[in-house]
Amino acid sequence: MLNIADTLLSWCSAARPFALATVVDVRGSAPLPVGTSVAVDADGTAVGSISGGCVEGAVYDLCREVLDGQGAPERAWFGYSDDDAFAVGLTCGGELDVLVQYIDPESRPRLTAALTDVVEGRPAAVAQVVEGPRELVGGMLYVDAAGGIHDGPSTAAARREVGAAAGALLRAGRTARAEVGGDAATCPERLSVLVHVQASRPRMLVFGAVDFAAALTRAGRLLGYRVTVCDARPVFATEARFPDADEVVVDWPHRYLEGTEVDDRTAVCVLTHDARFDIPLLRLALALPVGYVGAMGSRRTHAERIRRLREVGVTERQLARLRSPIGLDLGARTPEETAVSITAEIIACANRATGLPLSGGTGPIHRPVPVPGSGRGRRSRHLLLGGPGGEDAQPVVCG
Structure with a gap:
């Protein structure tokens, strides 16, 4: 919809x-x-x-x-x-x-309000009953960004159950089917609802104001991310150098990450390959519930980075989350090619895909x-x- x-x-x-x-x-x-x-x-x-x-x-x-x-x-x-x-x-x-x-x-007056929120970029969810009692199929419920529930199935119990499912998917930021009800004590109607979700844009946090960051910023914005570039060096972290970023922040990377909002859709890309920045930043990032953590550098840099992270207490389970060297093996050399390599890996991680050529696989x-x-x-x-x-x-x- x-x-x-x-x-x-x-x-x-x-x-x-x-x-x-x-x-x-x-x-x-x-x-x-x-x-x-x-x-x-x-x-x-x-x-x-x-x-x-x-x-x-x-x-x-x-x-x-x-x-x-x-x-x-x-x-x-x-x-x-x-x-x-x-x-x-x-x-x-x-x-x-x-x-x-x-x-x-x-x-359906609230449908107009829901569509207005969607068109204007505000988070919203519309739950559509697709299976259940015939008189309820096609019914819609709208959940706004504040969690308010509007319209919905004719019974209070069904509205409560559908509203809870829609709110959960809105917070998760994904469109999906949900099965609700079927419990005589709470909601006797068994319903299958399709929840259409427009969530806030996922975040891409790019640490290191380098040429690769400029290309990655453009690629991230193309994919719909809200991109932040952060670097502690004010001479490099400027809006003029990163016109495609939604924001450019001058701060120590770990300090900025500690105070900003992230979720399981957030991609953290560390391009500094400088231990002064990398180690405290990655130590924190690998402990946060973000969707992707990648770090740039050679294999020698990666090995040294892993050693230092172990020294500061990062666990093996946390280290297993680290994508380093960052990106898929595309033979990338230019900043633009490297940005494609990194974003391809981010997409594969988000979709739990292999990143392998489709031509070499079988099945759907x-x-x-x-x-x-x-x-x-x-x-x-x-x-x-x-x-x-x-x-x-x-x-x-x-x-």
């Missing part, structure tokens, strides 16, 4: 009804993640994409049907084999589960995320998308 927040906000602001089709489950490889949406308004205007190819046409038709009927949400499952993947329009070999629902902005490119309980209460129908009809036509099962 958040991939088309700008358009949805303009439609909601104009009280313009639309049908919203959202990917609520992915099995195998798929080009776009869970939470991606397509919307169609009463004039037939479509925005967004969930796959490309013929699936888009089928989803568009379902949106028009739901929009015309203004009725209950429809669930559609698109499955295919390797042989008919091209006919369906998705060549990745996976499966998509899509929820299509009618949205009347006048009956995108790791499947199992979703407990998906598929309950699915109504089925078939769309023949493979050809003009007859035995060669391949069915896409929708429910």
Whole structure:
């Protein structure tokens, strides 16, 4: 949904009804993640994409049907084999589960507020009920940056459970499915909700105002990080040298890190390769709950750094978190190539990926995320998308 927040906000602001089709489950490889949406308004205007190819046409038709009927949400499952993947329009070999629902902005006033927060860059979460009692499916709940809960399922117990799940995912900064309820003592309704999250930008902390830092700052900003460059030397740590940084700080690196806010999405990149800065900084960084800690330097520098860190009490478990020498082995030499090497490693760490060439592996490119309980209460129908009809036509099962 958040991939088309700008358009949805303009439609909601104009009280313009639309049908919203959202990917609520992915099995195998798929080009776009869970939470991606397509919307169609009463004039037939479509925005967004969930796959490309013929699936888009089928989803568009379902949106028009739901929009015309203004009725209950429809669930559609698109499955295919390797042989008919091209006919369906998705060549990745996976499966998509899509929820299509009618949205009347006048009956969902808080949706406009949620989309406003998203468009203006404020943290927000929209929880969408995708499975459960029929009267609750399609219901939405909005959690703002302060933790306030707005709208949601019709029962107080369900609102409480969905709100708690949405708040937790907002704090974690990720869009995901959550299973709630099913307990007679707290919330008897068993619900599966898809929580669309816009979190604050993750942080990249670059220590060392060097040429490599300038290139890394540009790359980090391209990836959506809020980038800080920190160095104790005021002659080097200037905004003029780092125009792509969100902030440039003159301070001792360990002192700045000790006083700033970090989380498990934060990337700490130490480019100073000077023991005066590195050792106290890495000693602290490796004890913090950050997502990535990398340090630049040769293998000889790395060995000496490890020795010094052990001397100051850094444990073997903490040392195992250190990515040093920093970056993936790309043969990088220039600052720009090195920035690509470092950011590639950060991406691999964040996604728990190997960093190895895809051409040398097997299996799906995108790791499947199992979703407990998906598929309950699915109504089925078939769309023949493979050809003009007859035995060669391949069915896409929708429910």
